Amino acid sequence: MPKTEMYIRGTKVRQELMGDAMAERMVSDVYNDPLMEKFADWTREAVFGLLWTRPGLDLKTRALITVITDTATSAWPELRIHLRMARRQGWTEDELGEALLHTAGYIGAPSVREALLVAREVFAELRAEE
Incomplete structure (x- = not known):
């Protein structure tokens, strides 16, 4: 793809958003074949290049929205990625947990329960990596 x-x-x-280690891991583990490489190229352009760089919201706010x-x-694999990105943008575990809990009244307890379980795992991984 032309750059x-x-x-x-x-x-x-x-x-x-991801940091070098996570970005490199995504390339080697997820986007390591022609089919997924095309998806990665598209997301770099359309999602990260167009959406994440728009004026009006900072990266921290965009990370929480995501x-x-x-x-x-119920995008659980994506949630794992985006929780890491949100932590890198300065959201604390408590703030993210509270934001997720707040959504229970609007999207339902089962989805929020699953999100909190995912968050618990991701936060433990991040603490272990420090």
Whole structure:
């Protein structure tokens, strides 16, 4: 794929959100074949390059919105990624837990329960990595 301006911007913000180790792990473990590589290129351009770099919201706020939408749509593998990104943007475990708990009244307890279980695992992994 040609490296467009949006691709380059997306790559930069993706690195900032994920950190080098996670970004490299995603490339080697998830996007390591032609089919998934095309998806990775598209997300760098369309998601990270266009959405995450729009004016009006900071990366920290966007990270929280993404955690909430993952929970609302039961996107558990994505939630694992986005919780890590939210922590890198400065959200604390308590703040993320409270944000997830708040959504229970709007999207339902079962989804929030699962999100909190995922968060518990991710937070334990992050503490072990420190």
